[in-house]
Amino acid sequence: MSNSYEYVFYFMFRTYLWKEDGSRWDEPPTLGLDPRKRTVSAEGIRFESDKRLFRRDVAAGESLDQWKKYFQLAWQDVCQVYSSDFCEKALFGVALLVLDEGETVEQHSVNIDVSDDDNSQLRFINPRYNKNLFRIQAADS
Numbered sequence: 001m002s003n004s005y006e007y008v009f010y011f012m013f014r015t016y017l018w019k020e021d022g023s024r025w026d027e028p029p030t031l032g033l034d035p036r037k038r039t040v041s042a043e044g045i046r047f048e049s050d051k052r053l054f055r056r057d058v059a060a061g062e063s064l065d066q067w068k069k070y071f072q073l074a075w076q077d078v079c080q081v082y083s084s085d086f087c088e089k090a091l092f093g094v095a096l097l098v099l100d101e102g103e104t105v106e107q108h109s110v111n112i113d114v115s116d117d118d119n120s121q122l123r124f125i126n127p128r129y130n131k132n133l134f135r136i137q138a139a140d141s
Helices: 066-083 085-088
Strands: 006-014 017-018 024-026 045-047 049-055 091-099 110-112 122-124
Touching: 006 066, 006 085, 017 085, 049 066, 066 085, 066 091, 085 091
Parallel strands: none
Antiparallel strands: 006 049, 006 091, 017 024, 045 049, 110 122
């Protein structure tokens, strides 16, 4: 029996990497030029001096059993914005936010303080719990 929840993926990337030769490899320079695309759901949002966060939604009502399929689609979508080579090397982490019945993604906000680029902060507003809700691990561990 498959359960349906609302769920989204958050992808965190470094905005630059150091190559073996000591040169710096920056994220694509076109990101953030169009103000309409400066959202976590489009080209991601940059914070601190070296991070970018992307959000990719899964349509409400889709089975959680299909999370791997939607993860692949979300990853491919982000890589179209960021370029595959950079995506694979700059990925910092991925979070899967799963919401139970009656909750929506809109009830959970991510605010980025961009008034001072050197001291930007990422924080979740009004968290319901102050502890881990679940842990993901490999089946053989």
